[in-house]
Amino acid sequence: MNSTLNALRAGLSRGWIEFTLSFRSAQELFGYLYMPLLFLGMAIAFNSTGMADDEGHPIGAVVLSGGAAFFLVMLGVTTVLQVLANEREDGTLLRAKAVPRGLLGYTVGKSVHVAAMSVTAMALMVVPGLLFVDGFGFERWTDALILLWVCVLGMLALAPIGAIIGSFITNPRMGVTLAVLPTILIVMASGLMFPFEFMPDWVQVVGQILPVYWLGLGIRAAMLPDSYAALELAGSWQLPQVAGVLAVWALVGLVAAQWVLRRMARRESGSRVQAAREEAMKRA
Amino acid sequence: MTNQAPTGRPRVSPAASGRPTETVLRASGLRMNYGSTEVLKGVDLTARRGEVIALLGPNGAGKTTTIEILEGFRRRSAGDVEVLGSDPEHGDEEWRSRLGVVLQSWRDHAAWRARDLLHHFGRFYAPHSRPGRVRPHDTDELLALVGLTEQAGQRVKTLSGGQRRRLDVAIGVVGRPEVLFLDEPTAGFDPKARRDFHDLVFRLADEEDTTILLTTHDLDEAEKLADRILLLAGGAIVADGSADQLAGLVARDSEVVWTADGTRHVHSTDNPARHVAELYAVHGDGITDLKITRPSLEDVYMAMVQRHERGDAESAAAHFGENR
Numbered sequence: 001m002n003s004t005l006n007a008l009r010a011g012l013s014r015g016w017i018e019f020t021l022s023f024r025s026a027q028e029l030f031g032y033l034y035m036p037l038l039f040l041g042m043a044i045a046f047n048s049t050g051m052a053d054d055e056g057h058p059i060g061a062v063v064l065s066g067g068a069a070f071f072l073v074m075l076g077v078t079t080v081l082q083v084l085a086n087e088r089e090d091g092t093l094l095r096a097k098a099v100p101r102g103l104l105g106y107t108v109g110k111s112v113h114v115a116a117m118s119v120t121a122m123a124l125m126v127v128p129g130l131l132f133v134d135g136f137g138f139e140r141w142t143d144a145l146i147l148l149w150v151c152v153l154g155m156l157a158l159a160p161i162g163a164i165i166g167s168f169i170t171n172p173r174m175g176v177t178l179a180v181l182p183t184i185l186i187v188m189a190s191g192l193m194f195p196f197e198f199m200p201d202w203v204q205v206v207g208q209i210l211p212v213y214w215l216g217l218g219i220r221a222a223m224l225p226d227s228y229a230a231l232e233l234a235g236s237w238q239l240p241q242v243a244g245v246l247a248v249w250a251l252v253g254l255v256a257a258q259w260v261l262r263r264m265a266r267r268e269s270g271s272r273v274q275a276a277r278e279e280a281m282k283r284a
Numbered sequence: 285m286t287n288q289a290p291t292g293r294p295r296v297s298p299a300a301s302g303r304p305t306e307t308v309l310r311a312s313g314l315r316m317n318y319g320s321t322e323v324l325k326g327v328d329l330t331a332r333r334g335e336v337i338a339l340l341g342p343n344g345a346g347k348t349t350t351i352e353i354l355e356g357f358r359r360r361s362a363g364d365v366e367v368l369g370s371d372p373e374h375g376d377e378e379w380r381s382r383l384g385v386v387l388q389s390w391r392d393h394a395a396w397r398a399r400d401l402l403h404h405f406g407r408f409y410a411p412h413s414r415p416g417r418v419r420p421h422d423t424d425e426l427l428a429l430v431g432l433t434e435q436a437g438q439r440v441k442t443l444s445g446g447q448r449r450r451l452d453v454a455i456g457v458v459g460r461p462e463v464l465f466l467d468e469p470t471a472g473f474d475p476k477a478r479r480d481f482h483d484l485v486f487r488l489a490d491e492e493d494t495t496i497l498l499t500t501h502d503l504d505e506a507e508k509l510a511d512r513i514l515l516l517a518g519g520a521i522v523a524d525g526s527a528d529q530l531a532g533l534v535a536r537d538s539e540v541v542w543t544a545d546g547t548r549h550v551h552s553t554d555n556p557a558r559h560v561a562e563l564y565a566v567h568g569d570g571i572t573d574l575k576i577t578r579p580s581l582e583d584v585y586m587a588m589v590q591r592h593e594r595g596d597a598e599s600a601a602a603h604f605g606e607n608r
Contacts, residue, residue, distance in 0.1 A: 003377060003411040010407040017404070021395045092392040097357070099408040099459070100381040269357040270387055270467055271348050277390050 007101035008108055015112020022117065035074060036121040039067025043133045057228055061135035065223045066192040068125050069216040072151060073192075075118050076158025077165070077183050082176045083110070084166030089280065091273040093265065103265055111159070118155060129223075136223055143222045146239070150218030153246040157211040160253030167264040171279070192216045196233060204233075211249040218242040305332045308463055308495045309354065314363035316349050323349050325519035326363070331512075333462075334493040336485060338506035341516035342589055347499040350516065351465050354497065355385050368463060381412035381419070384461030384494075386469055389452050394441035398432055399423060401440060402454050409459035420458045429487075430454045431480055446477040453481065457488060464488065466498035470505060478505070485509055503581045515585065517592040523584070531579050534587040543573040 047060035096106035129136040169175030190212035207213045221237035309331035316324040323346040352358035356372035406420030413419040430450040488494040507527040515523035537552040
């Protein structure tokens with residue numbers, strides 16, 4: 001039996017078990033799903049008041065597609081970094097390290113868990129959105145494919161960033177708090193909540209280097225009517241650029257994350273976990 | 285300590301049963317510095333297949349550091365180390381599959397069911413199964429072995445401290461390791477859990493030929509479990525031998541206590557057997573409540589640690605070397 005393939009399979013079932021366990025903890029489930037539900041509620045509320053922008057585009061659909069991108073950013077960056085920092089502290093990672101190919105199984109399991117959770121949350125926003133939010137939907141079937149590849153590529157670009165930050169956090173609670181704020185600032189500066197063109201020029205430049213703007217643009221391309229494209233910076237959906245920028249981030253991120261994670265995992269040991277435990281007890 | 289003779293555990297040595305006494309664990313001149321602090325100053329140790337070794341020593345002596353270097357979880361500063369024929373720093377996954385590490389659980393995998401968790405970690409060992417050493421253990425058999433059958437469906441966070449430690453042990457041995465590392469395995473065990481754990485260690489060593497290296501602060505436990513006791517003090521092994529051999533290290537007399545004609549007597553002697561014979565010759569059946577207390581492992585431990593703290597650990601080690 002090939003040990004790599006075997007660890008992949010063990011990782012898949014690990015991810016599935018963790019995914020199902022998420023539904024048993026009300027607190028964990030709320031943590032994952034309050035944002036999708038919040039944005040869905042906002043979109044439906046805007047929709048029912050018939051609020052629209054100056055050119056007559058209903059804004060409920062814009063809010064919902066921005067919310068979907070916002071959620072993926074929070075899941076990919078802050079949830080991943082939080083889980084990694086916590087599981088380093090509590091010894092989950094060390095257990096994985098102690099079994100042959102355990103870190104591969106752990107990584108696969110984590111990826112499956114995050115992917116399954118993002119599909120669940122996206123479905124929670126997209127399906128009711130299709131039904132109840134005007135202007136939110138697929139104009140043609142290829143739009144559904146666009147949503148799929150944008151989300152997959154987006155998560156591949158974001159999760160390594162979360163993993164890298166998570167590797168450097170020594171105090172999970174403190175670190176997560178510190179990491180959430182810049183993430184939200186970047187989301188704000190990337191045109192997910194407010195039109196990008198309102199931002200100062202330098203913010204627009206920074207925004208277009210980071211992956212978040214392109215993720216949002218890709219999701220709008222999939223979910224909003226083509227007429228909305230005129231509101232974008234280039235006046236079009238710029239799908240090749242979306243794919244290009246996200247792919248570069250994903251590639252660079254995956255290579256860098258592998259290196260950083262290996263370095264971090266090498267340093268895990270029983271006494272390090274024990275020390276973290278004593279630290280945590282002191283804080284508690 | 286009690287008046288129990290420190291006999292260790294009764295078992296056939298590998299040599300006596302005709303099996304080769306293969307060395308599976310070896311360190312020489314092992315050094316470890318943290319910054320400018322020298323924790324290990326040249327540790328030498330070996331372990332043969334199927335041997336149970338207890339590593340004793342005061343807090344901060346470097347027991348955990350030593351174990352973590354052998355596990356491949358920590359990089360040493362200097363020295364040669366070989367575990368199952370590989371340098372732990374460069375051990376591959378095949379090598380990893382032959383080791384067992386018992387970790388202290390805290391709150392990891394809290395929502396998992398005990399059986400699912402054990403089964404999950406067992407799966408990683410399946411490609412490393414060999415004729416004569418089927419990996420992993422059957423999950424339910426192993427749960428029964430550590431006494432967790434009734435808790436199989438329970439979530440890890442609902443297990444008691446002792447149950448959780450037994451699950452840790454089960455996870456550590458699920459791959460049928462050839463070498464098993466246990467860092468303070470019985471901390472927080474009640475007497476029953478401790479006894480069960482000792483039985484498990486005997487089974488692993490005798491039936492599976494597992495080499496076991498454990499650290500403990502419980503000297504009784506070391507005496508009961510270990511074929512050989514290593515005393516780590518001041519960054520070096522200052523004593524290495526069976527509990528009996530170690531007892532011979534400190535010049536301390538046995539204590540004979542008896543009651544004759546209603547009076548309690550205490551006498552220190554280096555030859556308790558002769559003293560008892562003489563007592564019987566004088567008092568005959570008038571002697572009651574006879575008790576002989578040999579120098580205990582605790583006496584040895586205290587003496588060795590004190591000797592080290594006075595700074596002549598090296599001469600202590602050298603002295604023992606001559607006696608061996």
